[in-house]
Amino acid sequence: MSQISIAIIGLGYVGLPLAVEFAKKYPVIGFDIKQERVNQLRKGYDATLEITGQELNSVLCDRHSSCIDKPAALFITSDSDALAEANYYIVTVPTPTDKNNRPDLTPLIKASETIGKVLKPGDIVIYESTVYPGATEEECVPILEKFSGLKYCTTQPQTQAPSPSALSTQHFFCGYSPERINPGDKEHTVTRIKKITSGSTPEAAEKIDTLYRSIITAGTHRASSIKVAEAAKVIENSQRDINIAFINELAMIFNRLGIDTHEVLEAAGTKWNFLQFKPGLVGGHCIGVDPYYLAQKAQESGYHPEIILAGRRLNDNMGKYIASEVVKLLIKRDYKVKGAAILMLGITFKENCPDIRNTRAVDIAQELKQYGAAVEIYDPWATPEEVMHEYGLESLSSLNGNHYDAIILTVAHDHFKTLDIRKLLSTPTGIVYDVKGMLPPDQVDGRL
Amino acid sequence: MSQISIAIIGLGYVGLPLAVEFAKKYPVIGFDIKQERVNQLRKGYDATLEITGQELNSVLCDRHSSCIDKPAALFITSDSDALAEANYYIVTVPTPTDKNNRPDLTPLIKASETIGKVLKPGDIVIYESTVYPGATEEECVPILEKFSGLKYCTTQPQTQAPSPSALSTQHFFCGYSPERINPGDKEHTVTRIKKITSGSTPEAAEKIDTLYRSIITAGTHRASSIKVAEAAKVIENSQRDINIAFINELAMIFNRLGIDTHEVLEAAGTKWNFLQFKPGLVGGHCIGVDPYYLAQKAQESGYHPEIILAGRRLNDNMGKYIASEVVKLLIKRDYKVKGAAILMLGITFKENCPDIRNTRAVDIAQELKQYGAAVEIYDPWATPEEVMHEYGLESLSSLNGNHYDAIILTVAHDHFKTLDIRKLLSTPTGIVYDVKGMLPPDQVDGRL
Numbered sequence: 001m002s003q004i005s006i007a008i009i010g011l012g013y014v015g016l017p018l019a020v021e022f023a024k025k026y027p028v029i030g031f032d033i034k035q036e037r038v039n040q041l042r043k044g045y046d047a048t049l050e051i052t053g054q055e056l057n058s059v060l061c062d063r064h065s066s067c068i069d070k071p072a073a074l075f076i077t078s079d080s081d082a083l084a085e086a087n088y089y090i091v092t093v094p095t096p097t098d099k100n101n102r103p104d105l106t107p108l109i110k111a112s113e114t115i116g117k118v119l120k121p122g123d124i125v126i127y128e129s130t131v132y133p134g135a136t137e138e139e140c141v142p143i144l145e146k147f148s149g150l151k152y153c154t155t156q157p158q159t160q161a162p163s164p165s166a167l168s169t170q171h172f173f174c175g176y177s178p179e180r181i182n183p184g185d186k187e188h189t190v191t192r193i194k195k196i197t198s199g200s201t202p203e204a205a206e207k208i209d210t211l212y213r214s215i216i217t218a219g220t221h222r223a224s225s226i227k228v229a230e231a232a233k234v235i236e237n238s239q240r241d242i243n244i245a246f247i248n249e250l251a252m253i254f255n256r257l258g259i260d261t262h263e264v265l266e267a268a269g270t271k272w273n274f275l276q277f278k279p280g281l282v283g284g285h286c287i288g289v290d291p292y293y294l295a296q297k298a299q300e301s302g303y304h305p306e307i308i309l310a311g312r313r314l315n316d317n318m319g320k321y322i323a324s325e326v327v328k329l330l331i332k333r334d335y336k337v338k339g340a341a342i343l344m345l346g347i348t349f350k351e352n353c354p355d356i357r358n359t360r361a362v363d364i365a366q367e368l369k370q371y372g373a374a375v376e377i378y379d380p381w382a383t384p385e386e387v388m389h390e391y392g393l394e395s396l397s398s399l400n401g402n403h404y405d406a407i408i409l410t411v412a413h414d415h416f417k418t419l420d421i422r423k424l425l426s427t428p429t430g431i432v433y434d435v436k437g438m439l440p441p442d443q444v445d446g447r448l
Numbered sequence: 449m450s451q452i453s454i455a456i457i458g459l460g461y462v463g464l465p466l467a468v469e470f471a472k473k474y475p476v477i478g479f480d481i482k483q484e485r486v487n488q489l490r491k492g493y494d495a496t497l498e499i500t501g502q503e504l505n506s507v508l509c510d511r512h513s514s515c516i517d518k519p520a521a522l523f524i525t526s527d528s529d530a531l532a533e534a535n536y537y538i539v540t541v542p543t544p545t546d547k548n549n550r551p552d553l554t555p556l557i558k559a560s561e562t563i564g565k566v567l568k569p570g571d572i573v574i575y576e577s578t579v580y581p582g583a584t585e586e587e588c589v590p591i592l593e594k595f596s597g598l599k600y601c602t603t604q605p606q607t608q609a610p611s612p613s614a615l616s617t618q619h620f621f622c623g624y625s626p627e628r629i630n631p632g633d634k635e636h637t638v639t640r641i642k643k644i645t646s647g648s649t650p651e652a653a654e655k656i657d658t659l660y661r662s663i664i665t666a667g668t669h670r671a672s673s674i675k676v677a678e679a680a681k682v683i684e685n686s687q688r689d690i691n692i693a694f695i696n697e698l699a700m701i702f703n704r705l706g707i708d709t710h711e712v713l714e715a716a717g718t719k720w721n722f723l724q725f726k727p728g729l730v731g732g733h734c735i736g737v738d739p740y741y742l743a744q745k746a747q748e749s750g751y752h753p754e755i756i757l758a759g760r761r762l763n764d765n766m767g768k769y770i771a772s773e774v775v776k777l778l779i780k781r782d783y784k785v786k787g788a789a790i791l792m793l794g795i796t797f798k799e800n801c802p803d804i805r806n807t808r809a810v811d812i813a814q815e816l817k818q819y820g821a822a823v824e825i826y827d828p829w830a831t832p833e834e835v836m837h838e839y840g841l842e843s844l845s846s847l848n849g850n851h852y853d854a855i856i857l858t859v860a861h862d863h864f865k866t867l868d869i870r871k872l873l874s875t876p877t878g879i880v881y882d883v884k885g886m887l888p889p890d891q892v893d894g895r896l
Contacts, residue, residue, distance in 0.1 A: 133705055180719055194718040221718040224711055231707050232715035235698055236722055239691075242755070243723075246690045249755045250683055253742070256749040257581055259679050263672055267680035270642040270669040271628055274684055275691070275723060294701070301704040307690070307697045310758040 004211065007031060007086035009111045011041060011076065013048050013355070014128060014179040015092035017190045020051055021215045023059035023074035029086055030076040031114075038078045049354060050183070084118040088211065089125045091115070091140075092179060094285060096358070101292045101312070103132065105139055112140045116147025119172055124204055126175040130290050132297035133231040136176050137200075148172065154200040173204035176226040177212060178233030183284070184353035194218040198229035237290035238308055243277045244287070245311035248318055251279040251448045255325075261448065262437045279448040280436055281322075281410065282315040283349035283360040319363020322435055322448070326364075326406055327371050329431045329446055335405050338372035343404040343424060346411025347379040347387055347395055351436075354381045361410040362391045364435075376402065380415050399424070406431040412438045452659065455479060455534035457559045459489060459524065461496050461803070462576060462627040463540030465638045468499055469663045471507040471522035477534055478524040479562075486526045497802060498631070532566040536659065537573045539563070539588075540627060542733060544806070549740045549760070551580065553587055560588045564595025567620055572652055574623040578738050580745035581679040584624050585648075592620065602648040621652035624674040625660060626681030631732070632801035642666045646677035685738035686756055691725045692735070693759035696766055699727040699896045703773070709896065710885045727896040728884055729770075729808040729858065730763040731797035736806050767811020770883055770896070774812075774854055775819050777879045777894055783853050786820035791852040791872060794859025795827040795835055795843055799884075802829045809858040810839045812883075824850065828863050847872070854879040860886045 004026050008019045011032040019030040032038050040046070044053040044060065061073035075082070083089070093107035108129055115125055125144060127136050141152045153171035180193045195216045199205030209222050223229040251261040261279060268274045282288045291312050295305045330337050349359035365375045377387070377395040387395040403426040409416060421432055422443060432439070434447040441447070452474050456467045459480040467478040480486050488494070492501040492508065509521035523530070531537070541555035556577055563573055573592060575584050589600045601619035628641045643664045647653030657670050671677040699709040709727060716722045730736045739760050743753045778785050797807035813823045825835070825843040835843040851874040857864060869880055870891060880887070882895040889895070 133702070133707055188720065193720070196715050196718060221715055223715045224708075227705070227707050228711045228715060231702060231705075231712040235712065236716050236719055239694060239716075239723060240721075242690060242694050243687075246687060246755050249753060253746040253749065253751050253753070254581075254679060256751055257675070257679075257745065259581055259675050260672075263676045264679040264683065267644050267669055267671045267676060268684050268687075270644060271684055272636065272641070273688075275687060297705065298701040301701065303701050303704055305697060305701070306758045306762050307694050307755070310754045314754050 004088060005029075005086045006088045006090060006211075007083045007115075008090045008092060009083075009114065010091065010093035010107070010129075011037060012092065012094065013050055013183050014181045015090075016041070016046060016048070017050050017181065018090065018092060018128070018179075019074055019076075020055060020059055021190055023072055025072050025214060027070075027072060028059075028074045029082055030074055031080065031083055032076070032078060033110075035078050038076055041076045047354070048183070050181075080114045080117070083114065084120075086118075087120070087123050089115045089119075089123065091125065091127045091129060093129055094357075095129045095131055095289070095293065096285060097289050097292045103135075103293050103296050105131075105135070108135070108140060109143055112143040113147050116144045119144060119148035119150055121150060121169055121171060122173075124173045124175060124199075124207060126177055126208055128177055128179040130178060130233050130237070130286065130293065131230055132234055132293040133227045134297065135293075136174060136226050136230060141174060144172065144174075152200065153204070155202065173200050173207075174226065175199040175204055175208040176229045177208060178229060180233075180236075183355050184350060191215055191217045195220045196223050196229045196232055197221070198223040198226045200226060234290050234294045237287045238294050238311075240277075241282060241287050241291050241315060242307060242311040243275060244280065244282050245314040247277045247279045248314055248448070252321065255448075260441070262441075278437060279318075281318050281349075281360040281363075283358050284355065285349075285357045288312075288315065288358050288360065316360070316363075318448075319360050320367045322408070322410075322433070323364050323367035323371065325446055326368070326408060326431065326433045327373075329433065330373075330406055333429050333431065335431075340373045340405045341402065341426065342368055342373045342375050342406045342408065343402075344375060344377045345379070345407060345409045345416050345419075345421075346413055347377050347382050347393070348411055348413075351412040352381065352414055354383065356382050356386055356390055362393060364408060364410060365393055373406075376400075376404070379411065379413070381413060404430065406433065408433045408435060409438055410435045412436040452536060453477075453534045454536045454538060454659075455531045455563075456538045456540060457531075457562065458539065458541035458555070458577075459485060460540065460542065461498055461631050462629045463538075464489070464494060464496070465498050465629065466538065466540060466576070466627075467522055467524075468503060468507055469638055471520055473520050473662060475518075475520060476507075476522045477530055478522055479528065479531055480524070480526060481558075483526050486524055489524045495802070496631070498629075528562045528566070531562065532568075534566075535568070535571050537563045537567075537571065539573065539575045539577060541577055542805075543577045543579055543737070543741065544733060545737050545740045551583075551741045551744050553579075553583070556583070556588060557591055560591040561595050564592045567592060567596035567598060569598060569617055569619060570621075572621045572623060572647075572655060574625055574656055576625055576627040578626060578681050578685070578734065578741065579678055580682060580741040581675045582745065583741075584622060584674050584678060589622060592622070596620065600648065601652070603650065621648050621655075622674065623647040623652055623656040624677045625656060626677060628681075628684075631803050632798060639663055639665045643668045644671050644677050644680055645669070646671040646674045648674060682738050682742045685735045686742050686759075688725075689730060689735050689739050689763060690755060690759040691723060692728065692730050693762040695725045695727045696762055696896070700769065703896075708889070710889075726885060727766075729766050729797075729811075731806050731808040732803065733797075733805045736760075736763065736808065764808070764811075766896075767808050768815045770856070770858075770881070771812050771815035771819065773894055774816070774856060774879065774881050775821075777881065778854055781877050781879065783879075788821045788853045789850065789874065790816055790821045790823050791850075791855045792823060792825045793827070793855060793857045793864050793867075793869075794861055795825050795830050795841070796859055796861075799860040800829065800862055802831065804830050804834055804838060810841060812856060812858060813841055821854075824848075824852070827859065827861070829861060852878065854881065856881045856883060857886055858883050860884040 434444040882892040
């Protein structure tokens with residue numbers, strides 16, 4: 001085959017680290033529709049903090065200087081015409097849900113249109129975005145076919161493989177290789193996570209597997225079909241969701257029984273096969289979203305998911321539950337709930353990470369506002385403009401000297417460990433509620 | 449304190465191994481209400497196959513021979529008067545559910561009555577049976593008090609500790625130390641499983657912990673209260689139940705989507721934090737039962753469990769689901785369902801173990817009978833009389849030369865790996881359904 005040239009569509013938490021790794025070996029075009037993101041990346045700055053400036057700069061090429069002749073480099077652009085020179089297309093766009101928790105495939109469809117317009121015979125399109133089983137071939141392939149005028153080449157049972165002679169002139173191939181990026185995790189980085197690969201024909205599967213094997217030091221696992229690879233990915237986060245939902249359910253039961261959940265989990269954790277999950281909010285663009293993809297496809301097939309949706313319902317209600325617990329504590333201590341000054345420590349979806357996408361900490365803030373409380377949010381990791389844009393909530397990136405009737409620790413940023421939280425209370429009887437079980441029990445008035 | 453003398457009430461899967469271990473160090477009275485079990489054990493035969501004849505005989509003492517003076521030995525009896533000489537009572541009776549899946553505390557209450565009648569001041573009663581949080585102190589302690597005329601000594605917040613002088617003459621103590629026996633597991637045996645301990649006062653907790661530490665080489669974990677210890681135990685199996693229910697739900701979804709579940713699980717299992725559960729029936733006296741104990745207490749406290757009961761519902765329906773899948777396959781291949789000869793391989797609740805308590809394999813048999821099929825059961829591990837007694841089903845302990853239209857592998861006994869299963873079919877188009885994913889995929893017509 002001709003020389004490998006890779007285009008990566010979507011330069012977020014998933015696409016950028018992948019683009020940087022590939023760019024150490026191959027010419028890579030990194031494409032994103034957000035001009036601001038492209039501008040920042042071209043200057044060597046990754047706002048997601050996954051890639052350092054040094055690492056990014058070491059592979060960047062602006063195509064106006066000497067690097068144009070480098071065999072391996074990363075060219076970042078928002079110009080889709082530049083994609084035409086690639087022969088491998090890797091799609092790493094978000095797959096969110098809409099307000100009704102239904103899969104929103106718009107980014108995936110737009111990316112497929114963009115690729116379809118530049119697709120050439122023999123090219124391979126690999127999807128990394130989390131989807132339900134069947135999405136690649138049922139949703140994306142028809143768009144690739146429509147916009148390219150080419151035919152999809154597959155040896156899956158439902159279609160007949162074209163003759164070898166027809167192949168080169170009219171066909172393209174697909175693959176699915178799910179991303180397993182864990183934002184903020186510096187141990188499990190892209191090359192150190194075993195990667196599932198799959199392809200629409202045995203030859204495409206082999207090429208795709210070889211491509212990833214060349215950069216993934218943890219190795220690859222070749223799935224028997226695109227559907228199996230899609231299914232394998234979407235269940236990973238669904239499993240995590242269910243397990244946290246179970247622990248959250250325990251926390252609510254034990255709270256009623258006057259038992260400390262963390263003590264119970266510590267004791268149960270001494271059994272060799274107990275799974276050490278913790279109670280908490282479930283947000284972000286993976287765990288809180290992927291189960292809805294699986295549920296949607298299940299429902300389409302006539303199966304109404306019991307466990308998966310029970311987990312979602314439960315986890316999505318934890319913000320309200322926490323707010324109600326704090327309000328009860330305020331009332332118990334004779335605080336006036338209306339106008340009570342409450343500080344929320346943390347708004348990102350996880351600790352030590354600036355990502356605020358689908359954070360469920362906002363549920364606590366919004367519910368407390370419904371109770372009439374005056375909520376302030378402090379998060380040194382989040383960008384106040386982004387929090388305002390996404391959720392219409394004001395947030396502080398540093399404390400403003402105010403004191404509070406109640407403080408809720410919602411995100412376990414390391415930074416909060418250095419705070420003397422009780423000093424931020426307006427009175428010694430003020431309330432500290434610890435969602436994450438981060439503080440010593442004797443310093444808090446309630447915890448999950 | 450006086451010399452330790454231990455009575456163990458209930459000599460089943462849990463009590464017998466514990467009695468044998470304690471009897472290596474202390475005088476132990478093993479008590480069981482089943483005369484047949486007592487007779488067998490006295491002859492050195494353990495029908496549960498947890499303890500070998502050699503191991504049992506090495507500690508047995510019949511009190512009529514020289515062993516009466518041995519400082520450490522196991523005396524097995526069904527005479528409750530013999531219990532009076534003990535100062536530690538350990539309760540290891542079953543805690544099943546009734547037909548409505550409600551906790552049936554009868555064995556626990558009967559054991560507490562038996563102990564209450566012989567209880568002396570200063571004695572310690574330790575419960576090992578799985579219960580809901582609060583059961584020891586709310587259900588068992590009042591019975592111990594009533595039948596002994598003594599007072600329960602506790603330093604739990606709700607009661608005031610008695611003065612030291614009152615203690616020795618009127619009081620007894622309690623503890624909870626959950627059993628973690630895994631029937632048939634020769635690796636995780638009683639001394640090799642870390643044990644949670646707890647006691648009604650700090651002194652009782654210390655004595656109980658010391659007692660167990662003297663035989664448990666894996667060590668102990670002292671929980672802060674009896675309630676925490678009870679809660680820790682009941683959640684362990686509930687967590688397992690939920691996780692299997694999730695995988696069972698996936699199996700049903702993927703079956704509809706034409707995806708092989710085992711291939712998906714194999715692929716997902718390449719992620720570092722994916723939990724490797726398998727689809728299947730959930731039976732036995734632990735995983736299928738414990739969640740109902742937790743659910744009952746949650747409901748009493750006003751919380752209706754979403755996840756826990758969703759898991760139970762789903763797992764309890766798997767037998768029916770499997771039967772319907774087999775019937776669909778029969779119909780597809782033009783077999784007449786009415787009178788179809790179906791062989792079920794395995795009736796015990798788990799592999800390589802004779803335990804048939806609460807086995808869900810019976811659900812498959814019963815559902816197939818509803819469809820009019822003629823079901824035979826073959827299980828070299830189960831006792832046909834016991835299967836008949838418990839479930840009214842005939843079973844074979846060896847094959848009878850018959851051939852079948854369909855064969856369902858329900859339990860993964862090692863023995864079944866040596867069978868040429870397809871040779872047992874009446875025709876080559878006969879159906880093999882593999883519940884456990886034990887056989888190579890190309891030898892089966894369907895699997896979970």
